[in-house]
Amino acid sequence: MIYLELFTGFLTVGLFSFGGAYGAIPLIRDVVLSYGWLGEEALTDMIAISESTPGPIMVNLATYVGSSKAGIPGGIIATLAVILPAFFIILLIMVLLKKALGNKYVRAILDGLKPCIIGIIAAMGCYMILKNAIPPLMYETPDIWPVIITAILALIYFGTRGIWKKKMSPIMLIVVSAFLGIIIYN
């Protein structure tokens, strides 16, 4: 029964994937390959597409696997399965949160978690910027456009704050970056 398999498979993914999709990819691999839903190569392609299309990567993967295996119902079932655990866990936490935040041990743990997560996020940002900019410079015919695009985007995104006191919205930055990519590489 493919629907039930999709549901339990993606429920497992939703339940055990800590720290976002990049951390969850090995788990997703395991589940998808063990059920035999996709081959290794198709899965790699799907991960690339899920990373490049808008929306949460895990949800994209669930939709993709579900709908390619069992049409729209499969897509809906897999998608719901992957989001259900997160949804209920957050609801539960919100009910308990007010009380928990008053607890000094919980606060001590949060005091450690916050800077750690800020560090992780900043590191991910730096890594992604460098990963896009540096390798093309090593090509046989070096491609310096990524460095230039990075400079332009950083300048308009961070620079506009100083000039107009109103910063550019993240959505606008995405739109501009897509246009820059199309104009420069075509």
Next chain:
Amino acid sequence: MILTIFLTFAKIGLFTFGGGYAMISIIENICVEQKKWISHDEMMNVTVIAESTPGPIAINCATFVGYKQKGIGGAIAATLGVVLPSFIIIYLISVFWDNFLEIAWVANAFKGIRIAVGILILDAGIKMFLKMEKKALQCFILGCSFTAMLLISFFAWNFSSIFLMLIAAGVSLFTFLIRGESSQKGGEEP
């Protein structure tokens, strides 16, 4: 109101490339700065909770903000909203395009978008850092986790960030316990 929540999160879902970390910047921009649905501190708490609980970070954030605004109904509206655009897009791709990423202009647009995603993620980190309480221990943990995560990413080590978080939580709790005991010995209760 429920409809506003749904549409707002559909917009967030539509423009979030590169997963949850990039979404933090967009949610902060829309839900904290524009709509003032939640405060910056709450946003920081959601980020911490989203990172330390299983599931897609975007779903965790959407559920939190939606619930905060309008209870269970709001939580459902926000969660479905954030999922719907990508559901439709992925479904269409899975049906119509086998080689979606090989279409020239799509591939080129992504070369630009990928760079923007890095900038947005770094921006989310910087913003949170600026508003963080800068005590010695906190700065130490931040420095360590930043360096560790960079090394993990560059060398593609198989070390989940969840372990970094467990270590940080442990160190912070341990320090608190030691300090707590020493302050009790000194007889000083704040």
